Structure formats: structure tokens, C-alpha cells
Amino acid sequence: MRLLNQVLTAAITLFIFLFSLHISAKTFYQFEPATEEEKQARILFEPLVKDMIELLNSEVPIKQDVTIVIGGDDGPLFDPQENKIYFPYSFFFFISDTFENEELAIEETTFDETVMNIFVHVLLHEYAHAYFANWDVPLLGKEEDAADVFATLFMLNVFDDPDMAYIAVDFYALLDTKTETIADLDLWGEHSLDYQRYTQSLCLIYGSDPEKYTFIMDKELKGIERDTFCIEEFHLKNYNLGKIILSNQ
Numbered sequence: 001m002r003l004l005n006q007v008l009t010a011a012i013t014l015f016i017f018l019f020s021l022h023i024s025a026k027t028f029y030q031f032e033p034a035t036e037e038e039k040q041a042r043i044l045f046e047p048l049v050k051d052m053i054e055l056l057n058s059e060v061p062i063k064q065d066v067t068i069v070i071g072g073d074d075g076p077l078f079d080p081q082e083n084k085i086y087f088p089y090s091f092f093f094f095i096s097d098t099f100e101n102e103e104l105a106i107e108e109t110t111f112d113e114t115v116m117n118i119f120v121h122v123l124l125h126e127y128a129h130a131y132f133a134n135w136d137v138p139l140l141g142k143e144e145d146a147a148d149v150f151a152t153l154f155m156l157n158v159f160d161d162p163d164m165a166y167i168a169v170d171f172y173a174l175l176d177t178k179t180e181t182i183a184d185l186d187l188w189g190e191h192s193l194d195y196q197r198y199t200q201s202l203c204l205i206y207g208s209d210p211e212k213y214t215f216i217m218d219k220e221l222k223g224i225e226r227d228t229f230c231i232e233e234f235h236l237k238n239y240n241l242g243k244i245i246l247s248n249q
């Protein structure tokens, strides 16, 4: 069954991301008034937001108009009542502050590139919530995990450089190092723990190109066959995402 999935995946992935869809609903964006400091974030991120919206509208269009609101106090979150994604300016600074004085995932990458890749992953995660809600996508399991899978696979499939996803998900590894204790209530949370979010995405990244990312699998992980599992997992999840997109045209 999994072998069949792999064969189908190759065909469907190619089909989906080359196929131009004709859906009239669109994703828009609006920037809320910004302070002087916030304006710096707006200058850096506005071209990126525009490019991302163009990509989302062409690759994974939504059923009803959705607006990405940059600014305000709440978020990042998707509000299903308003069909809006909220992304506060403070989150840009939160990403920057998290990486201040930290080692970057890939040395050759600049600080700004790292921050932008993380922003793209989080934006895709929120868009996934909007996509699931608008298309009434049936999910079994945590929606938060499914949104992470959507974001990571989108980055791996659509962007030329697979390292963009690798750089982005390092954010969760770093957040984990800043977590001092894990309370029982954290285990009841909607989100998986930061380190689980990191390893779930790493598994897909490894599975997408085991040769390039061979360093991800150490002896211990190979001992529990995560290397073969992650390859299967990448193909299966990619196949499932392809099915979801094809059924929502």
C-alpha cells in the first residue's frame, strides 16, 4: 500500500504544483498602522507577504476570501468567524529576539534570511488553519500538527531551496531550549511540544531528500528505523496533501 502511495505521490505532486487552479476567492492582506519601530518590520516583510499571497492564491487557493492582517495585538492566529489571519508586529520582534546571539541552523544564511524563513513557515501554518476550515478538510489527530505538516511540505515542494524549511523549523528547537519546565497542562495543549514540532518537521525534511539530509539520522534514530519511517512518512503525507488539494478545486 505504501509503495503504491509513493508511486502516486510522484505523479500527484508534479500535477498539483504545476496545475493552475481557477477559484475566484482570494487571500488579501492589510497592514495596520505601525509605530516607528514597527515600520522597520513592515519595510522588511511587506514584499515577502505580497509574494507569499501570490503563491498561496495560485498553488493552494481558498474557498472564501481570507485576509491576512499584519499588526494589532493578537496572534499569530486564524479567526474562523472573521476569516482573518492575525499577525502582530510584535511577532517579528519575537522571532528576532529568539535568535539574538544564537547559532543559525545554516552558517551561510544571514540573520534576516533566517527570520524571514521562520515567518514564512508560521504564515503557512496559519494559512493551513484557514485552508482546513474553509474547505472543511476532515482531520483525525491534532490540527496543529497537520498545520505544521502543511507548512513544511509547502516549503519543500514549492520553493527551490529545501533548506528554507530546514532553517525555519530550527525555530522550534530553539524555543525548546528556552523552555525550563514542561507542566502536565502542556501535555494537554493543542500544540505538540516545541521539540516534537521540530522533530516532526525534521522527519519530513529528511524523508524529502535522505542523501542531502543524511546527517539528521544518527545511529540511535537508525536503530529505531526512523530513517525508513521518515521516508515513508514524507511520501504518505505528500500524497495526502495532494489528495486534499485536488479535491478542493
Ligand SMILES: [Zn+2]
Pocket (backbone or CB within 6 Å): 125, 126, 129, 144, 147
Ligand atoms: Zn496553529
